[in-house]
Every structure is written in C-alpha cells, then in structure tokens.
Amino acid sequence: MTFQLEVEILPKAGMLDPQGDAVERSLKALGFAQVHTVRVxxxxxxxxxxxxxxxxxxxxxxxxxxxxxxxxxxxxRLEVSG
Amino acid sequence: MTFQLEVEILPKAGMLDPQGDAVERSLKALGFAQVHTVRVxxxxxxxxxxxxxxxxxxxxxxxxxxxxxxxxxxxxRLEVSG
Incomplete structure (x- = not known):
C-alpha cells in the first residue's frame, strides 16, 4: 500500500535562524507588520x-x-496520509 | 489574537527537482528501497x-x-492554528 509522507523540519527553538530573521524583515518591509517569530x-x-x-x-x-x-x-514532525 | 501559520511550499508537479532526486538516491543508498517521488x-x-x-x-x-x-x-498550502 502506498502512503504519502510529509516530513516537516524546523530549527529547534533557541537556535539562531538567520533565514527566518531575513524573511521576517522582508515581510515587515512589505507592510506585514503583524508578523513575528518567523522560522524557515x-x-x-x-x-x-x-x-x-x-x-x-x-x-x-x-x-x-x-x-x-x-x-x-x-x-x-511527520504527517502520514493513506 | 495570535495565530500560528505554516506555509508549506513544494515544487510544482512536473518541475524538475534535483534536490528531491538527490534525497531519493541517498535514501535508497541507505536501504530505504520502498521510497519514491521525493520532493524537497x-x-x-x-x-x-x-x-x-x-x-x-x-x-x-x-x-x-x-x-x-x-x-x-x-x-x-497554508495551515492555520489558533
């Protein structure tokens, strides 16, 4: 039987995430002021x-x-669907 | 109110995905023969x-x-949780 699996990988809380910081700055520069805690x-x-x-x-x-x-x-985190 | 948002981004079906191909080859080399259609x-x-x-x-x-x-x-694809 074939299953569809998604593996979602994020930097651990407390780890530096310069890519997330850059995305957060860019979103704010585009006017999305209501965003915070961006992780990539x-x-x-x-x-x-x-x-x-x-x-x-x-x-x-x-x-x-x-x-x-x-x-x-x-x-x-794993997500499995049938 | 604060919402948690996850944005899940994948290459479109039909687009070349060399990173996915490389991961698939590595998984198979590690013995995971039952895997296919890997996309990163x-x-x-x-x-x-x-x-x-x-x-x-x-x-x-x-x-x-x-x-x-x-x-x-x-x-x-977006996943929103309260």
Whole structure:
C-alpha cells in the first residue's frame, strides 16, 4: 500500500535562524507588520510502500533521523496520509 | 489574537527537482528501497496577529504570493492554528 509522507523540519527553538530573521524583515518591509517569530525550515514530501500506517510512520521517523533532519539543530514532525 | 501559520511550499508537479532526486538516491543508498517521488520544499512557520482565522489565512496567502513562494515554479498550502 502506498502512503504519502510529509516530513516537516524546523530549527529547534533557541537556535539562531538567520533565514527566518531575513524573511521576517522582508515581510515587515512589505507592510506585514503583524508578523513575528518567523522560522524557515524544510518540507520533504515522499511516497512510501508499507503495509500499515504505523509501519509508514516508523520508516518515516527512521529516514528523518538517518538523513533528512539534523537532530542536533532541528526538530521534525511527520504527517502520514493513506 | 495570535495565530500560528505554516506555509508549506513544494515544487510544482512536473518541475524538475534535483534536490528531491538527490534525497531519493541517498535514501535508497541507505536501504530505504520502498521510497519514491521525493520532493524537497520549504516550510515557513510564523506567528501572526489577526482578528479571525479567516483574516489570518487571507494574510498568509497574501504573504505567500508576495514573497514566500514563487508562483511560477512552486505551489503552497497554508495551515492555520489558533
């Protein structure tokens, strides 16, 4: 069965995020004054063959820890859909 | 009221995504043979002052179109939480 997996990766709270700061400044310069706490991360979308949703989620966590995210500086969240 | 907004940006279907191809090759080299159709995009997380969730969503779409996403090459999706 094919599952669609999204791995959402963001810098950990407390880590410097110069890219997020730059986006925040640019948004404010464009007039979006009501914005704050901008963080920029990565989104990895992939299709995955697995027998169950639990198996797909476990494989996703393994892939995120092995390659996709940097556990020292980043946190990740998985979204699995059937 | 403060809303939490996530802007999920991915290359449009049909656009070349060399970063996604590289991640797919690396996952397969690590033994994750059950993976395909890997796409790499950006995730932008921000806090936003707005009166209603609809207003937050409309502001998010405006920001995504003005600055965060490239509408020629990318699609975006918004997630708003209270």
């Amino acid at each position: 991360g990565r989104l990895i979308s992939l299709a995955l063959e697995a027998d169950t949703e639990d198996e797909a989620r476990a494989l996703g966590a393994e892939m995120a820890e092995a390659l996709l995210a940097n556990p020292v500086m980043e946190t990740f | 995009g950006r995730l932008i997380s921000l806090a936003l002052e707005a009166d209603t969730e609809d207003e937050a969503r409309a502001l998010g779409a405006e920001m995504a179109e003005a600055l965060l996403a490239n509408p020629v090459m990318e699609t975006f």
